[in-house]
Amino acid sequence: MQNKVENISRHKFIVNFVQLFRDELGKSVNEEYKSYLLPPGSAAQEEYIQKCNKCYECISACPHEALRVAHEMNETIDSYPIILPSITACNMCSDFPCINVCEPEALISSQSDQPLGKIEIVENNCYAYNDHYCTSCVTNCPIGDSAIYLDSNNKPHINIENCNGCGVCINTCPAEQPAIKIIN
Amino acid sequence: MQNRREFIKTSAAIAAAASIGVQFPSKLMASTDTNWHKSVCRYCGVGCGVMIGESGGKITAIKGDNQNTINNGHLCVKAFYLPKAVHSKTRLLHPMIRKNGKLVETDWEEALDLVAKKFNEIRKAHGGDALAFYGSGQAETEETYMANKLFKGCIGTNNLEGNPRLCMASAVGGYLSSIGADEPVGTYEDFEKTDLFMLVGSNTAEAHPILFERIMRRKNSNPSTKIVIIDPRKTPTDQIADLHLFPKPGYDLALFNAIAYVLVNEGFIDESFIKAHTFIKDNEGQAHDLTSYKEFLNDYTPEKAAAISGVPAADIVKAAKIFGNSKTAMTLWTMGLNQRKRGVWANNLVINLHLITGKIGVPGSDAFSLTGQPNACGGVREGGGLCHILPGHRLVANEAHRKQVAEVWGVPAGNIQPKPGKHTIAMFQGLNDGDIKGIYIMCTNPAHSLPNAAKYWKGLKEQFVVVAESFLPTMTTEYADVVLPAAFWTEKEGVYGCTERRSQYMPGVIEPSGEAKWDAFILRDLAKKMGFEKEFAKYETAEIIWDEYRGLTKGKDMDLMGATYNRLKKVRGLIWPVPTEEHPGTYKRFTDGDPIYDALPAEKKKNRRMYFYGPKAKDGKATIWMRPHADPGEPTDAEYPIALTTGRILEHWHTLTMTGTAPQLNRAAPKAYVEINPVDANKMGIKNKDQVKMETRRGSLNIEARVIDRPAPGTVFVPFHWKETPINVLCSDIFDPGSKEPEYKVAAARITKI
Ligand code: SF4
Ligand code: SF4
Ligand code: SF4
Ligand code: SF4
Numbered sequence: 001m002q003n004k005v006e007n008i009s010r011h012k013f014i015v016n017f018v019q020l021f022r023d024e025l026g027k028s029v030n031e032e033y034k035s036y037l038l039p040p041g042s043a044a045q046e047e048y049i050q051k052c053n054k055c056y057e058c059i060s061a062c063p064h065e066a067l068r069v070a071h072e073m074n075e076t077i078d079s080y081p082i083i084l085p086s087i088t089a090c091n092m093c094s095d096f097p098c099i100n101v102c103e104p105e106a107l108i109s110s111q112s113d114q115p116l117g118k119i120e121i122v123e124n125n126c127y128a129y130n131d132h133y134c135t136s137c138v139t140n141c142p143i144g145d146s147a148i149y150l151d152s153n154n155k156p157h158i159n160i161e162n163c164n165g166c167g168v169c170i171n172t173c174p175a176e177q178p179a180i181k182i183i184n
Numbered sequence: 185m186q187n188r189r190e191f192i193k194t195s196a197a198i199a200a201a202a203s204i205g206v207q208f209p210s211k212l213m214a215s216t217d218t219n220w221h222k223s224v225c226r227y228c229g230v231g232c233g234v235m236i237g238e239s240g241g242k243i244t245a246i247k248g249d250n251q252n253t254i255n256n257g258h259l260c261v262k263a264f265y266l267p268k269a270v271h272s273k274t275r276l277l278h279p280m281i282r283k284n285g286k287l288v289e290t291d292w293e294e295a296l297d298l299v300a301k302k303f304n305e306i307r308k309a310h311g312g313d314a315l316a317f318y319g320s321g322q323a324e325t326e327e328t329y330m331a332n333k334l335f336k337g338c339i340g341t342n343n344l345e346g347n348p349r350l351c352m353a354s355a356v357g358g359y360l361s362s363i364g365a366d367e368p369v370g371t372y373e374d375f376e377k378t379d380l381f382m383l384v385g386s387n388t389a390e391a392h393p394i395l396f397e398r399i400m401r402r403k404n405s406n407p408s409t410k411i412v413i414i415d416p417r418k419t420p421t422d423q424i425a426d427l428h429l430f431p432k433p434g435y436d437l438a439l440f441n442a443i444a445y446v447l448v449n450e451g452f453i454d455e456s457f458i459k460a461h462t463f464i465k466d467n468e469g470q471a472h473d474l475t476s477y478k479e480f481l482n483d484y485t486p487e488k489a490a491a492i493s494g495v496p497a498a499d500i501v502k503a504a505k506i507f508g509n510s511k512t513a514m515t516l517w518t519m520g521l522n523q524r525k526r527g528v529w530a531n532n533l534v535i536n537l538h539l540i541t542g543k544i545g546v547p548g549s550d551a552f553s554l555t556g557q558p559n560a561c562g563g564v565r566e567g568g569g570l571c572h573i574l575p576g577h578r579l580v581a582n583e584a585h586r587k588q589v590a591e592v593w594g595v596p597a598g599n600i601q602p603k604p605g606k607h608t609i610a611m612f613q614g615l616n617d618g619d620i621k622g623i624y625i626m627c628t629n630p631a632h633s634l635p636n637a638a639k640y641w642k643g644l645k646e647q648f649v650v651v652a653e654s655f656l657p658t659m660t661t662e663y664a665d666v667v668l669p670a671a672f673w674t675e676k677e678g679v680y681g682c683t684e685r686r687s688q689y690m691p692g693v694i695e696p697s698g699e700a701k702w703d704a705f706i707l708r709d710l711a712k713k714m715g716f717e718k719e720f721a722k723y724e725t726a727e728i729i730w731d732e733y734r735g736l737t738k739g740k741d742m743d744l745m746g747a748t749y750n751r752l753k754k755v756r757g758l759i760w761p762v763p764t765e766e767h768p769g770t771y772k773r774f775t776d777g778d779p780i781y782d783a784l785p786a787e788k789k790k791n792r793r794m795y796f797y798g799p800k801a802k803d804g805k806a807t808i809w810m811r812p813h814a815d816p817g818e819p820t821d822a823e824y825p826i827a828l829t830t831g832r833i834l835e836h837w838h839t840l841t842m843t844g845t846a847p848q849l850n851r852a853a854p855k856a857y858v859e860i861n862p863v864d865a866n867k868m869g870i871k872n873k874d875q876v877k878m879e880t881r882r883g884s885l886n887i888e889a890r891v892i893d894r895p896a897p898g899t900v901f902v903p904f905h906w907k908e909t910p911i912n913v914l915c916s917d918i919f920d921p922g923s924k925e926p927e928y929k930v931a932a933a934r935i936t937k938i
Pocket of ligand 2 (some may be wrong): 121140143144164165
């Protein structure tokens, strides 16, 4: 099938492309930042990697370049599409272009309300827990106060119920060491 | 060099930091060979004390000074990254001259010779008023002082301004006309004593973060403390609000009068305070009594004010009752009141609320203006860095004042012109018109920061422009004929005076980068080359300059005689009046404990608890002003239906020359955006992150939409930091006829989806 051939070549192209910039990426992605989010509409990781055929259509479809191929994360997820929020967070597009193009239904609309990952504040690294006034994560969270909020001492907390795991807070956090992590 | 004790102390501190898990690399890397120096944050008007970590001639870390009572060891995230600004690749290292359209490196000799020659030619051919100086609330007091002497005292022009005109001039006008003296009566200490914070046009959480922490702490430890916010935009400050009034931008004057109406009619006023301490005056300055003030307020019932401001009458009554019922009250305000066509009136009307209720001059009560820049109060308001004033709260129009200053400067009294020079907008208009042919710009970036900025690029392009800067490029250096590398914070010593009348010393702890020189010395050397050798011979150290200035404050309301360098180096700043080296500084002015008040003869203090002795006060009285409502300069209309307002965010400072050097801060806040209320966005079919076109009568730009429930419907907000999206080009340059401060906060705009 014409379509299939194209998919393979796109697959190869992206793999090569990633190889090419492997070093650069490796450098920019600090060890500690190596926590990742799964694309919108995915089930738990195990099911996701079973269904995803690595066509990378979602990566091409994402208008915000939030999706990328995992590499050197861990053996299980490497080469599957993921989101590295420290580089680009997910915009949670209302029409989910990524889900729409996913043929093998690794990403499905009915799961689009599932959080992309579980977010946690690393108190040791967070300014607010260390004598600095910082609120970037709370100010920038697209959901607002209900997902991440400041307590009466200006320290941020995450409300797992409402957080969709978009990773915007991780992306904006100005801390030198990652102050928000994803529990995979 | 550290001695053993210090060594053990720092090691212990580092061990302690490590044990509680602080992993900020700069803290850990700041190992035992780090020398710590007490200083002040470079950024905002809060004036937080910092400890500068220096090692091997480099600034390696910044931490909060836990002995400084302003911030008790806390800092905001901007300050943390200051070392990156000091050693940034964008530091300007050599003097540069424009040759064939390009800035090329040169040496100091050639650069200053050129400036001196050009300035002297202009002065000879067109007079001193063809020259101008434009300075900064971020310059040190000593630096502004040197400029003042050169331009007002030697060149003989009062065309000397600074960017505080763009942010604080209305507060100055408000204080002078209301309480007869510039700057607040109380200090930050009142934050821990008040029952109510009324925040007007102030996003304290982002613009004055450490003060916001103090407000929060007060509320935490004393939950009955109320927070009332008056602002057209919901901001991060709202997390602690008990009540928020959303006036339409520029329509709040009626609202303040309506609050006064409720206070007066519900019996919340302090008639004996009013009688003993105030005059009541109308807009023409005619005296009135309380009865006619009450009649005046009848025009501002909550219902009428609601119709004008868009704030529900019930909320106005609620706010007024909270104010009235609170035993003590602090009103804090910033640019939302000042950057307005009627900024002085707005300031007067807010101060009125404190005067009619007697909520002033007692612990926990004050009308307290928050200053934006770290030395707008110290260097410019006190130091006389504007076109109508002279050092030590003096006026150019006052003959005795001119004489006093001329004598200290060692120049003929006739050198200082009696007529105020051109205020900021007039100055840049003067460049456009060719009346001003040469300008010296120091420590600020007007090509980016002026309102209606593009209009003033013409003059900058056409006239001879000298820019003394620490960073290159800026939007202003694009127009410079000569660029002079200025030493940056930590590379020079000097004094900053913050919001609460506190002057603090900053040491120079490393050598200036490249060939950079201290601004005060650049001006001194230029002055000498211009022929004022004799007048500038003595200024060999910062302390000599400070001492001369200090002498000029003797016996003034802002007496700094007791604030010697020696003393300032040891203490965490001193709050004036501080008349002698033994005096601890003054918590409350105009009342018991203020040395100037205490020295007044007893009969003056009879039957009263305050005596407003400031330079503009009469009989020791403050003034309650009957200011009518006034609309903004550019109301919205069918063509431009949306009110545009602008401001700052937490992560960045002004035009990004400094915070832009920290990748972490850029990542946190990478580009400009326009906040649009979801209601408006829906109507216009705009989605989050859409590109939109913003237009005002002055220009248009493309910008990303941020659909968020922050600005009230009908209002949009854009932060002004990024030169790629210079929103100030769209801002209105209509200014307050009194304070000459432009109305950045209100412009009529329209938005279309691209
Ligand atoms: S929701 Fe949008 S931004 Fe997020 S991965 Fe899908 S396409 Fe990309
Ligand atoms: S807290 Fe907010 S910004 Fe962070 S992942 Fe959750 S929804 Fe996104
Ligand atoms: S942005 Fe990062 S450092 Fe700042 S408060 Fe949030 S988690 Fe902490
Ligand atoms: S609040 Fe102001 S003075 Fe304090 S650390 Fe932040 S920018 Fe500096």
